[in-house]
Amino acid sequence: MISPLEMTALISLCSFFNAFILVSDKAATFNGSSSLILKAFGFLLSFIIALPPLFLLSRHRGMGLIECAYDLTGKFGTVIALLYFCFFMLMSLNTVTGVEFFLTSTVYNLDSQFLILTLFSLLLLYTLYAGLEPLGRTAVVIFVLFLIIVALILIFLIPQFNLEYLYSPFYDGLEPYISRIPVVLSQNNTFIPLFVLFPFVSCSKKKLFSVINTVNLVVIELLMFAATAVLGDYTPKNIFSMYTLVTMINTAKIHRLDSIHIAVWVLLSFVRTALLLYCACFCLKNAVPPRLHKYVIPFTVLLFFAGGYFFSSSYDILHLLYNTVYSGIPTLAAEIVLPSLLLMISLVRKKKNDKKQT
Amino acid sequence: MFKREKSRTSAHNGYSPPKHSAAVTKLGTDLTDNMIMLRTKLSNTADLITKELEAEEIRLQLLMCEGMVDTTNLSKLILEPLRQLKLSEKSPSALLDWSRKSLLGSVQYEIRTFEEVFSFMMSGFAIILIDGLDVALALGVQGFNYRSIQEPSSGVNIKGSHEGFIEVIRINMSMIRRRIKSPELVFEMIKIGSKSSTDVCIAFMADTVSGEMLNQVRERLQRINIDVLLDAGYIKPFLDPKRFSIFDGIGYSERPDIVCAKIREGRIAVLVDGTPFAIIIPFLFSEHFQTLDDYSQRPFFVFFMRFLRYVSFFLSMLLPGVYVAIVTFHPELLPESLLFNISTAEETTPFSLMTEALAIHFIYEIMREAGLRLPRPIGHAVGIVGALVIGDAAVMSGLISAPMVMIVALTALSSLVVPSLYESATIFKFAFILFGGLWGIYGITILFAAMMIDAFSVNIYGIPVASPISPTKLFCWRDVFFRSNWRRLSKENLRVQDLPGSELTDRHQKNCDP
Numbered sequence: 001m002i003s004p005l006e007m008t009a010l011i012s013l014c015s016f017f018n019a020f021i022l023v024s025d026k027a028a029t030f031n032g033s034s035s036l037i038l039k040a041f042g043f044l045l046s047f048i049i050a051l052p053p054l055f056l057l058s059r060h061r062g063m064g065l066i067e068c069a070y071d072l073t074g075k076f077g078t079v080i081a082l083l084y085f086c087f088f089m090l091m092s093l094n095t096v097t098g099v100e101f102f103l104t105s106t107v108y109n110l111d112s113q114f115l116i117l118t119l120f121s122l123l124l125l126y127t128l129y130a131g132l133e134p135l136g137r138t139a140v141v142i143f144v145l146f147l148i149i150v151a152l153i154l155i156f157l158i159p160q161f162n163l164e165y166l167y168s169p170f171y172d173g174l175e176p177y178i179s180r181i182p183v184v185l186s187q188n189n190t191f192i193p194l195f196v197l198f199p200f201v202s203c204s205k206k207k208l209f210s211v212i213n214t215v216n217l218v219v220i221e222l223l224m225f226a227a228t229a230v231l232g233d234y235t236p237k238n239i240f241s242m243y244t245l246v247t248m249i250n251t252a253k254i255h256r257l258d259s260i261h262i263a264v265w266v267l268l269s270f271v272r273t274a275l276l277l278y279c280a281c282f283c284l285k286n287a288v289p290p291r292l293h294k295y296v297i298p299f300t301v302l303l304f305f306a307g308g309y310f311f312s313s314s315y316d317i318l319h320l321l322y323n324t325v326y327s328g329i330p331t332l333a334a335e336i337v338l339p340s341l342l343l344m345i346s347l348v349r350k351k352k353n354d355k356k357q358t
Numbered sequence: 359m360f361k362r363e364k365s366r367t368s369a370h371n372g373y374s375p376p377k378h379s380a381a382v383t384k385l386g387t388d389l390t391d392n393m394i395m396l397r398t399k400l401s402n403t404a405d406l407i408t409k410e411l412e413a414e415e416i417r418l419q420l421l422m423c424e425g426m427v428d429t430t431n432l433s434k435l436i437l438e439p440l441r442q443l444k445l446s447e448k449s450p451s452a453l454l455d456w457s458r459k460s461l462l463g464s465v466q467y468e469i470r471t472f473e474e475v476f477s478f479m480m481s482g483f484a485i486i487l488i489d490g491l492d493v494a495l496a497l498g499v500q501g502f503n504y505r506s507i508q509e510p511s512s513g514v515n516i517k518g519s520h521e522g523f524i525e526v527i528r529i530n531m532s533m534i535r536r537r538i539k540s541p542e543l544v545f546e547m548i549k550i551g552s553k554s555s556t557d558v559c560i561a562f563m564a565d566t567v568s569g570e571m572l573n574q575v576r577e578r579l580q581r582i583n584i585d586v587l588l589d590a591g592y593i594k595p596f597l598d599p600k601r602f603s604i605f606d607g608i609g610y611s612e613r614p615d616i617v618c619a620k621i622r623e624g625r626i627a628v629l630v631d632g633t634p635f636a637i638i639i640p641f642l643f644s645e646h647f648q649t650l651d652d653y654s655q656r657p658f659f660v661f662f663m664r665f666l667r668y669v670s671f672f673l674s675m676l677l678p679g680v681y682v683a684i685v686t687f688h689p690e691l692l693p694e695s696l697l698f699n700i701s702t703a704e705e706t707t708p709f710s711l712m713t714e715a716l717a718i719h720f721i722y723e724i725m726r727e728a729g730l731r732l733p734r735p736i737g738h739a740v741g742i743v744g745a746l747v748i749g750d751a752a753v754m755s756g757l758i759s760a761p762m763v764m765i766v767a768l769t770a771l772s773s774l775v776v777p778s779l780y781e782s783a784t785i786f787k788f789a790f791i792l793f794g795g796l797w798g799i800y801g802i803t804i805l806f807a808a809m810m811i812d813a814f815s816v817n818i819y820g821i822p823v824a825s826p827i828s829p830t831k832l833f834c835w836r837d838v839f840f841r842s843n844w845r846r847l848s849k850e851n852l853r854v855q856d857l858p859g860s861e862l863t864d865r866h867q868k869n870c871d872p
Contacts, residue, residue: 003829003858003859005829005830006828006829103800107687107798107799107800108687108797108798108800115796115797116797116800119797119800119801119804120804123804123807123808123811126808126811126812127807127808127811130811130812130814130815131815133814133815133817133822133859134811134814134815135811136829137814137822137824137828137829137859138807138810138811138814138828140828140829140830141810141827141828142810258688258690258691259683259684259688259691259799262799262800262803263799263802263803263806266799266800266803266804266807267803267806267807270803270804270807
């Protein structure tokens with residue numbers, strides 16, 4: 001069991017990872033202020049798309065999505081568990097390739113992708129064997145560190161704020177928002193691990209969901225505000241806008257904070273990938289017979305390593321992965337379609353039971 | 359989910375209970391036969407002292423080990439009364455009856471086997487064998503030499519007590535008892551070591567300890583299968599459920615006052631005869647940063663000192679690694695003047711920064727080890743040679759850069775601030791240098807994450823060692839990074855089993871049956 005604080009830290013850090021990366025669109029015509037609205041819109045959307053799983057789990061107390069699937073569909077639950085396994089693998093690969101791309105393109109241009117991925121995979125292997133509790137406890141410490149660093153970044157950036165950049169977010173009309181709905185949808189799927197791991201948390205789920213959302217919204221909006229006020233219209237065009245933002249800190253006392261940004265971002269990606277892979281292992285463990293349980297962690301990490309290496313081997317393949325993830329289809333399937341299907345089965349079954357009783 | 363499975367399986371790969379190879383042999387009624395058997399069993403050992411006596415025409419044998427008995431007490435309390443003895447009925451049973459009532463010793467036991475005779479005799483008792491009886495008397499007249507109570511060499515404090523444990527377990531027990539005059543303080547004795555039969559004492563407070571934890575400790579101690587137990591360090595691995603972690607959840611203390619404070623919070627202390635340290639179970643990570651002086655100084659100063667200790671600990675691990683990572687991979691982060699100085703210094707050295715850092719820290723560890731094991735005057739000489747070699751000769755010869763010497767000095771000083779974490783910090787220091795030199799800040803971050811996972815996964819008897827830092831509870835922070843004042847601390851006693859994340863089920867109750 002993990003505490004509500006640990007779960008809040010885990011999910012929030014997953015969301016903050018997304019805030020550190022803006023899926024750029026170099027041809028984008030919309031202005032920087034729209035990022036502020038897009039983030040707020042994303043959170044509103046995350047509330048809406050979370051309704052089916054929340055309804056489903058409130059009807060099946062003490063269960064997570066996978067347990068619900070087995071309870072409602074019997075053996076078909078294995079298919080659902082495997083679908084969720086694929087979803088979590090896809091999301092973890094998306095995360096690690098992002099980190100790898102950032103490191104090899106921005107920081108260590110000469111470093112081997114293989115070594116970076118090997119080191120990351122070994123850390124994940126150790127973490128998965130350690131279990132969810134140490135990961136949750138680590139997340140709390142990283143969460144506190146992250147908040148302190150965000151506060152520092154904001155304080156140091158104040159002298160560079162240019163409020164002229166903050167013009168109307170609707171200057172370019174509604175078109176940018178409509179075109180980016182799939183991307184926003186894909187960036188707000190961090191609650192799916194929460195729905196899978198609900199039985200591991202000991203508190204009111206609705207309250208937890210609201211707390212996580214509020215914390216995330218406040219922190220990310222603050223970061224977006226700083227990015228827009230400093231970078232202006234360059235914010236949505238830059239892939240790693242937070243990195244650019246941090247490199248601009250140049251006060252008399254603190255020279256540059258690039259390394260802190262690298263460290264924070266690697267820590268965020270570690271927590272996010274570890275949580276996603278933990279969920280993937282959890283799904284796979286439910287889908288395979290008990291005698292294979294001991295192979296679940298090594299198999300998942302090996303698959304992750306192979307996938308990471310494959311997707312980062314060429315830009316075209318990487319682009320294919322990003323297009324798949326940011327099409328919004330995987331998120332839609334995992335957070336709306338499958339839970340809605342299970343919810344409908346649950347409702348039909350209840351009706352049948354009621355009829356039988358009457 | 360995976361963690362639980364693992365712990366279940368590891369429970370079966372435990373230790374076998376202690377086996378006593380020697381079969382029990384009962385004493386006979388004939389004194390001569392008993393003596394022949396005794397000498398045979400002891401292979402005529404040189405330190406066995408036997409003295410045949412006669413009291414009221416009954417033959418007696420007085421047995422003892424050389425150097426273990428106080429001869430003044432022996433003659434005053436045993437020999438003199440025996441010499442002047444006048445019995446109305448001259449029989450062995452009458453003599454035994456008289457001995458029971460009249461002979462004085464600190465303690466007196468009646469024993470019936472040779473194994474008991476050996477055990478008591480080798481613990482400093484005088485044994486009286488009476489002809490015609492199959493029972494012997496063990497009289498407590500111990501008088502072996504031991505080190506007197508002195509100020510402990512580690513954990514020195516300014517305002518508190520200056521007493522430290524010594525090698526004799528009974529005296530260590532008395533030091534704890536003198537500080538807690540409560541019937542709830544319980545000492546349990548067991549013997550470990552099939553050859554050494556070393557006395558081991560479990561000390562706890564019956565009203566605060568978790569029964570579940572106590573039973574686990576008892577069980578693990580009883581399962582220890584070892585020939586000779588010479589030091590508390592021998593049994594520590596048997597008590598540690600997670601054996602492959604860099605951090606551990608078992609601590610040591612040389613101070614009786616610290617042990618008393620710990621057992622008052624529901625912890626268990628294990629004393630081993632021959633060791634001037636007590637093992638404390640569980641020992642939380644945050645406790646490495648606490649000293650006894652923290653409780654006699656003012657809270658704001660304690661906060662400052664603890665902040666210093668935490669910073670020192672992280673410096674001792676991270677400083678060389680981060681320095682190597684930044685200078686090698688991210689020189690743009692350094693101010694121009696500093697960067698210029700470092701690059702000028704580095705230009706004169708033939709090795710890479712990582713090799714330099716590894717080599718100089720390795721040399722430092724060699725010198726530290728040499729200085730530690732040598733007699734003190736020679737140890738000082740090693741220190742001087744080390745200072746000259748590292749501080750001057752290495753820089754002058756162009757092998758090591760001057761900024762690196764500064765880094766080593768700062769790291770070495772920092773590592774001495776929290777000595778109980780020296781082992782972990784040293785291992786991580788080398789690992790951070792290696793990772794920083796190979797992968798820069800990325801490597802440092804990955805290793806830092808692994809270190810956190812390692813520290814947070816240590817769970818000793820159901821209590822997370824990183825608690826209350828994480829898992830956390832505000833109430834428990836009253837003595838972690840800062841110390842609340844005594845008015846607040848004394849309001850409610852914090853027990854280890856009530857810490858956040860504790861998996862122990864017996865909380866807030868009188869838990870054990872002493």
